[in-house]
Amino acid sequence: MFFRMVFRALVRQWKKMLMIAFTIALGSSLSTAMLNVMFDVGDKVNQELKAYGANIRVVPQSSSMVSDRYGIESESFLLEEELGKLKTIFWAFNIVDFSPYLEGSTEIKGGEKVRLIGTWFSHHLSLPTGEELDTGMQAMKSWWSVSGQWLEDGDFEGVMIGSELAKKYSLEPGDKFYVMEEGFSENPLIVKGIFDSGSSEDDCIYVNLALAQKIFNKKGLISSIEVSALTTPDNDLARLAAQNPDALNQVDWDTWYCTAYVSSICYQIQEVISNSVAKAVRQVAESEGAILSKTQLLMLLITILSLIGSALGISNLVMASVMERSKEIGLLKAIGAYDNPISALILTEIFITAIFGGIFGYFLGLGFAEIIGQSVFGSYISIKVTVIPLVAILIFAVTLLGSLPSIRLLLSLKPAEVLHGGH
Amino acid sequence: MFLKMITSSLIRRRSRMLVALLAVAIGATILSGLVTIYYDVPRQMGQVFRSYGANLLLTSENENPLLSEDVDYTRNLIPADKLVGLTPLRYETVRINNLPFMACGTDFAGLKKTSPYWLVTGDYPKDDSSILIGQSVAGAVAAGIGNTIVLTGIDSTGSPFSEKFTVSGIVQTGGNEEECVYMNLSELEKLMKNSGSLDVAECSLASSGSELESIAGMIELNVPLVKARLVKRLAKSEGTVLKKLQSLVYIVTLVVLLLTMVCVATTMMAVVAERRQEVALKKSLGASNQSIVCEFLGEGLFLGAVGGVLGVFLGFMFAQSVSVNVFSKSISFQPLLVPVTILASVLVTGLACLLPVRSATEVDPALVLKGE
Numbered sequence: 001m002f003f004r005m006v007f008r009a010l011v012r013q014w015k016k017m018l019m020i021a022f023t024i025a026l027g028s029s030l031s032t033a034m035l036n037v038m039f040d041v042g043d044k045v046n047q048e049l050k051a052y053g054a055n056i057r058v059v060p061q062s063s064s065m066v067s068d069r070y071g072i073e074s075e076s077f078l079l080e081e082e083l084g085k086l087k088t089i090f091w092a093f094n095i096v097d098f099s100p101y102l103e104g105s106t107e108i109k110g111g112e113k114v115r116l117i118g119t120w121f122s123h124h125l126s127l128p129t130g131e132e133l134d135t136g137m138q139a140m141k142s143w144w145s146v147s148g149q150w151l152e153d154g155d156f157e158g159v160m161i162g163s164e165l166a167k168k169y170s171l172e173p174g175d176k177f178y179v180m181e182e183g184f185s186e187n188p189l190i191v192k193g194i195f196d197s198g199s200s201e202d203d204c205i206y207v208n209l210a211l212a213q214k215i216f217n218k219k220g221l222i223s224s225i226e227v228s229a230l231t232t233p234d235n236d237l238a239r240l241a242a243q244n245p246d247a248l249n250q251v252d253w254d255t256w257y258c259t260a261y262v263s264s265i266c267y268q269i270q271e272v273i274s275n276s277v278a279k280a281v282r283q284v285a286e287s288e289g290a291i292l293s294k295t296q297l298l299m300l301l302i303t304i305l306s307l308i309g310s311a312l313g314i315s316n317l318v319m320a321s322v323m324e325r326s327k328e329i330g331l332l333k334a335i336g337a338y339d340n341p342i343s344a345l346i347l348t349e350i351f352i353t354a355i356f357g358g359i360f361g362y363f364l365g366l367g368f369a370e371i372i373g374q375s376v377f378g379s380y381i382s383i384k385v386t387v388i389p390l391v392a393i394l395i396f397a398v399t400l401l402g403s404l405p406s407i408r409l410l411l412s413l414k415p416a417e418v419l420h421g422g423h
Numbered sequence: 424m425f426l427k428m429i430t431s432s433l434i435r436r437r438s439r440m441l442v443a444l445l446a447v448a449i450g451a452t453i454l455s456g457l458v459t460i461y462y463d464v465p466r467q468m469g470q471v472f473r474s475y476g477a478n479l480l481l482t483s484e485n486e487n488p489l490l491s492e493d494v495d496y497t498r499n500l501i502p503a504d505k506l507v508g509l510t511p512l513r514y515e516t517v518r519i520n521n522l523p524f525m526a527c528g529t530d531f532a533g534l535k536k537t538s539p540y541w542l543v544t545g546d547y548p549k550d551d552s553s554i555l556i557g558q559s560v561a562g563a564v565a566a567g568i569g570n571t572i573v574l575t576g577i578d579s580t581g582s583p584f585s586e587k588f589t590v591s592g593i594v595q596t597g598g599n600e601e602e603c604v605y606m607n608l609s610e611l612e613k614l615m616k617n618s619g620s621l622d623v624a625e626c627s628l629a630s631s632g633s634e635l636e637s638i639a640g641m642i643e644l645n646v647p648l649v650k651a652r653l654v655k656r657l658a659k660s661e662g663t664v665l666k667k668l669q670s671l672v673y674i675v676t677l678v679v680l681l682l683t684m685v686c687v688a689t690t691m692m693a694v695v696a697e698r699r700q701e702v703a704l705k706k707s708l709g710a711s712n713q714s715i716v717c718e719f720l721g722e723g724l725f726l727g728a729v730g731g732v733l734g735v736f737l738g739f740m741f742a743q744s745v746s747v748n749v750f751s752k753s754i755s756f757q758p759l760l761v762p763v764t765i766l767a768s769v770l771v772t773g774l775a776c777l778l779p780v781r782s783a784t785e786v787d788p789a790l791v792l793k794g795e
Contacts, residue, residue: 051663279597281598282541305453313690
């Protein structure tokens with residue numbers, strides 16, 4: 001009997017119920033879209049901030065930058081063969097790109113001393129674990145504007161030179177020059193590309209790592225590594241750990257080690273690269289943290305506003321639709337119905353509608369979230385399962401909040417008055 | 424008569440009208456709040472991006488030193504609201520225990536603004552006899568905070584100097600700043616026995632993209648001996664990331680607005696639709712369709728206007744609290760948003776009223792009144 005009444009009510013007033021379902025669907029899609037975007041915005045913006053380049057620099061333990069400032073050859077090196085190990089650390093998945101460097105100074109024939117740097121531009125790496133990846137400097141220097149082209153991996157004649165150097169020796173892409181090193185004073189280097197980086201790199205020559213190792217006779221050695229990693233903004237624990245990880249107690253240490261703080265990633269890099277010191281480049285790491293937390297807070301507040309908006313919207317409509325059924329309630333009471341079954345009847349009707357609307361809205365909201373992800377970041381927003389219970393609770397709560405007070409109000413009215421029409 | 428009908432209907436049906444008004448006010452609040460944030464985000468975020476430090480370097484044209492007076496002149500050229508900080512830097516080689524290091528003379532107040540990412544253990548130097556040393560320097564010469572170290576070197580006249588300093592702090596950056604010794608510019612000038620020349624000046628400007636380029640162009644045009652170089656890494660990346668963030672807020676605003684407006688419209692429709700009996704009664708008493716539509720529209724427009732005004736204030740309050748919480752700054756009021764918000768809410772409510780009223784007027788009054 002009860003279900004027949006509910007069913008009949010739903011069918012008879014399908015237009016009205018459709019409107020309620022539609023509004024609930026809108027509210028639910030809005031909440032779904034905003035919550036999904038909010039949970040993912042940190043990762044997405046983090047990815048965008050990789051445009052600023054490396055946030056970790058790895059150097060040999062005893063090296064100091066005094067050497068590169070004065071052109072003194074550094075005596076300690078890292079091993080090229082260990083580079084693949086970067087992809088075996090706990091947070092390997094967070095390491096977006098890395099690039100090794102071998103720096104030294106050389107002399108251009110008929111010119112002055114210049115810095116020559118060997119690196120990977122876009123290097124294909126096959127790891128012992130069977131993983132394949134492409135990494136290198138090209139992806140990490142998004143701000144370089146290059147005329148000519150980027151060097152290809154395995155090009156043993158080509159070089160890229162900085163714009164200041166090119167101006168000084170009036171070199172163009174395609175030109176040749178010689179460096180005064182053993183075995184190279186006869187073999188020319190060919191300018192493949194000229195880059196403008198807007199920094200001191202503009203006075204340097206960049207070549208493939210293998211070529212630099214040959215020029216400086218440092219087979220298998222590198223002098224530094226730049227790593228671009230996705231990190232979590234620092235908190236007090238991370239700051240404490242950055243000073244001295246050993247000072248932490250076991251629980252804190254585990255939390256720190258298993259969170260992608262820049263300091264814990266540095267620590268893990270030091271574990272796998274022998275004789276190395278990994279340092280956070282504070283300019284990038286600190287600013288990333290600031291921007292990430294601001295963006296997340298901003299999105300959180302916008303999400304809260306839209307949640308409040310959809311909650312009020314839904315409860316408002318539910319209230320309006322319950323109020324207009326005063327006649328029906330009056331009639332039910334007049335023919336002897338108790339208050340509780342009446343409330344149950346109306347609530348069941350509304351909740352059945354809400355469930356349909358909510359489910360439809362959830363999928364609609366996923367669509368909106370993907371539209372946002374695609375149009376802003378050009379990638380899919382990852383769908384979080386935690387959103388489902390959140391939206392369900394929200395819809396349930398606001399529907400109840402919207403209907404209960406008005407049902408109570410209507411039940412308190414006298415049937416005679418309502419039916420007579422004098423309200 | 425018309426006004427009396429509208430006002431009495433609004434007052435009589437208090438609770439329902441309150442529901443409708445609430446719906447309109449929510450829509451208007453979201454509209455004005457989000458649009459205000461959308462306009463203010465680039466400006467506020469630009470400030471956050473300044474934690475990356477200097478995005479413009481002033482160096483000298485050719486081999487000449489950069490003159491302090493040119494830098495001071497440039498400082499006045501840059502619009503004050505765009506300038507976050509400007510720091511003069513002068514580098515000289517000094518020795519500590521016979522090890523060579525770079526000594527840098529600078530202005531610490533400016534440095535804190537152009538390099539906010541520095542991690543200083545201890546303090547920035549407060550007087551001329553204290554210095555800030557990089558972490559590598561501290562390691563190399565085994566000096567700690569409070570220790571006294573002796574800087575030696577050759578001044579500009581060619582005679583040697585030797586001076587005692589107290590280490591007030593140690594700086595960590597992860598870059599080659601850790602190789603330097605920092606002191607007040609005036610002190611370095613005293614050591615070197617010449618003043619007025621610099622190596623570089625770092626500027627941190629709250630602008631990006633073409634605006635930054637035009638400031639650099641303006642400086643080069645007005646100060647012939649100064650070369651203004653963009654730090655491309657920051658200038659270019661900032662533009663890209665900021666554009667992404669702004670388009671994020673833009674599209675989020677769009678989606679939220681679209682959904683909220685539809686939500687407002689359905690609520691209005693529900694409120695109006697339940698008055699079919701009233702419409703039928705009026706019709707059977709001889710009211711023309713036009714006058715009924717006019718009356719409902721009048722009510723809707725009134726609600727829209729009141730809700731819009733409410734929304735303007737609530738929205739601004741929301742935007743203000745967001746701005747204070749996220750960026751710890753107050754937001755600028757957009758006067759243009761007042762008419763836009765009110766107009767939008769009047770339009771949405773007007774449209775939402777019109778549809779159900781029209782369908783109600785088309786139905787035979789007898790059927791509606793009978794309760795079909």
